[in-house]
Amino acid sequence: DAKTTQPTSMDCAEGRAANLPCNHSTISGNEYVYWYRQIHSQGPQYIIHGLKNNETNEMASLIITEDRKSSTLILPHATLRDTAVYYCIKSAGGTSYGKLTFGQGTILTVHP
Amino acid sequence: NAGVTQTPKFQVLKTGQSMTLQCAQDMNHNSMYWYRQDPGMGLRLIYYSASEGTTDKGEVPNGYNVSRLNKREFSLRLESAAPSQTSVYFCASSAGMLGGQETQYFGPGTRLLVL
Numbered sequence: 001d002a003k004t005t006q007p008t009s010m011d012c013a014e015g016r017a018a019n020l021p022c023n024h025s026t027i028s029g030n031e032y033v034y035w036y037r038q039i040h041s042q043g044p045q046y047i048i049h050g051l052k053n054n055e056t057n058e059m060a061s062l063i064i065t066e067d068r069k070s071s072t073l074i075l076p077h078a079t080l081r082d083t084a085v086y087y088c089i090k091s092a093g094g095t096s097y098g099k100l101t102f103g104q105g106t107i108l109t110v111h112p
Numbered sequence: 113n114a115g116v117t118q119t120p121k122f123q124v125l126k127t128g129q130s131m132t133l134q135c136a137q138d139m140n141h142n143s144m145y146w147y148r149q150d151p152g153m154g155l156r157l158i159y160y161s162a163s164e165g166t167t168d169k170g171e172v173p174n175g176y177n178v179s180r181l182n183k184r185e186f187s188l189r190l191e192s193a194a195p196s197q198t199s200v201y202f203c204a205s206s207a208g209m210l211g212g213q214e215t216q217y218f219g220p221g222t223r224l225l226v227l
Binding site: 034041042043044045046049087099100101102103105106 | 116117145147152153154155158160170171200202203215216217218219220221
């Protein structure tokens with residue numbers, strides 16, 4: 001089961017929107033897309049997840065393409081505290097119990 | 113709520129020594145997980161417990177054992193530590209639903225150095 005594909009690193013200016021892409025071309029029908037982030041070697045923090053519809057919460061928005069082969073995480077007004085590694089993950093789905101398979105993620109650096 | 117707590121925060125071992133990493137959650141979650149994270153890498157699943165009384169191997173289980181002591185606690189044991197087990201260990205928990213569509217909550221991690 002292939003992991004997702006993300007750019008190694010991205011930069012964003014403080015106050016601007018950060019758009020983080022993710023490719024998950026092998027996603028199956030019952031798999032969700034999850035986004036987590038990890039700030040400075042702390043434990044990963046849940047951001048948002050979705051199946052096929054776009055989702056928004058207080059932290060971010062998730063845009064999933066109609067064919068579900070890719071998605072974009074949007075942080076609408078990035079701050080310095082959003083500097084972190086962002087992981088895009090397909091949930092194992094099916095009869096599993098929420099196992100997550102982490103890739104290497106995208107290092108997002110927000111600069112003044 | 114403290115969420116997920118882990119002890120110790122940091123540990124140094126000599127090769128061949130044993131130790132147990134402790135994890136507890138106060139969210140009444142059914143499922144718990146142990147991951148390791150090596151420098152510059154993503155997390156890899158060692159073992160998980162879908163519910164109290166059950167445990168299963170993850171991606172990298174060799175050299176580890178686990179115990180789901182009760183619903184709250186899930187421990188990870190290294191019987192004979194090796195330098196290759198130098199890593200940061202994260203415990204996580206989730207509500208525990210068939211189908212895996214749920215959020216995991218992570219502890220702060222235990223940094224282990226094996227000399």
